[in-house]
Amino acid sequence: LFARDVDFMRSAVSLETLPPPDLPEVCFAGRSNVGKSSLINALTNRKGLARASNTPGRTRELNYFNVDGRLFLVDLPGFGYAKASKSDIARWQILTKAYLRGRAGLRRVFLLIDSRHGIKPSDIEVMEMLDEAAVTYQLVLTKTDKLKKGQLEKVYKATQKRIKKRPAAYPNVMKTSSEKKDGLDSLRAEIADLALP
Numbered sequence: 001l002f003a004r005d006v007d008f009m010r011s012a013v014s015l016e017t018l019p020p021p022d023l024p025e026v027c028f029a030g031r032s033n034v035g036k037s038s039l040i041n042a043l044t045n046r047k048g049l050a051r052a053s054n055t056p057g058r059t060r061e062l063n064y065f066n067v068d069g070r071l072f073l074v075d076l077p078g079f080g081y082a083k084a085s086k087s088d089i090a091r092w093q094i095l096t097k098a099y100l101r102g103r104a105g106l107r108r109v110f111l112l113i114d115s116r117h118g119i120k121p122s123d124i125e126v127m128e129m130l131d132e133a134a135v136t137y138q139l140v141l142t143k144t145d146k147l148k149k150g151q152l153e154k155v156y157k158a159t160q161k162r163i164k165k166r167p168a169a170y171p172n173v174m175k176t177s178s179e180k181k182d183g184l185d186s187l188r189a190e191i192a193d194l195a196l197p
């Protein structure tokens with residue numbers, strides 16, 4: 001799927017400017033700076049496709065990518081960025097929450113978690129909201145290159161355990177490194193399963 005055409009399609013700053021839900025859709029959600037945009041670039045093998053940066057709060061809109069005419073991949077703005085202004089946080093909450101709970105065609109939310117930090121209270125808030133809205137989500141541990149193997153296994157097991165009883169959580173947690181290109185094929189396969197044939 002990702003070896004084919006992947007095109008940036010549009011940025012949406014409001015629910016009204018989202019494209020019509022003509023294709024199945026998956027999105028990358030997570031705290032600011034967890035590596036959402038970098039993971040889109042790594043998956044698609046295109047460096048500057050999604051804008052990644054060291055400055056938390058880089059992605060401000062819902063960025064739509066059309067993957068081979070078979071799926072929309074959406075890069076969301078991050079949450080939990082302490083330095084964001086109150087009005088920005090309010091905007092994130094209104095737009096992204098409305099999107100996450102009500103978007104037609106949204107097949108799965110990939111909730112990215114920095115493997116160094118594990119699940120944070122703001123992640124739990126998002127999971128609770130998705131459980132309540134019955135929107136399936138799958139956790140993806142990012143930046144695994146930053147941990148030693150033993151540490152990573154510990155975080156992985158702890159994370160796996162914490163989602164076990166969550167109703168809308170997809171049972172297997174993924175591990176990725178955009179830097180080292182680890183875990184990308186498994187994630188590509190999960191996403192490809194949700195695309196049009």
Ligand code: GTP
Nearest residue numbers: 033034035036037038052053057058059078178179
């Ligand atoms: P927002 O748009 O602000 O929410 O951030 P984001 O989640 O899109 O994060 P982004 O992809 O911009 O990456 C944030 C920082 O983490 C950048 O400096 C990346 O280079 C770095 N980063 C992302 N993925 C990895 C990874 O797999 N390994 C390492 N070591 N660094 C990474």
Ligand code: MG
Nearest residue numbers: 036037058059
């Ligand atoms: Mg981003």
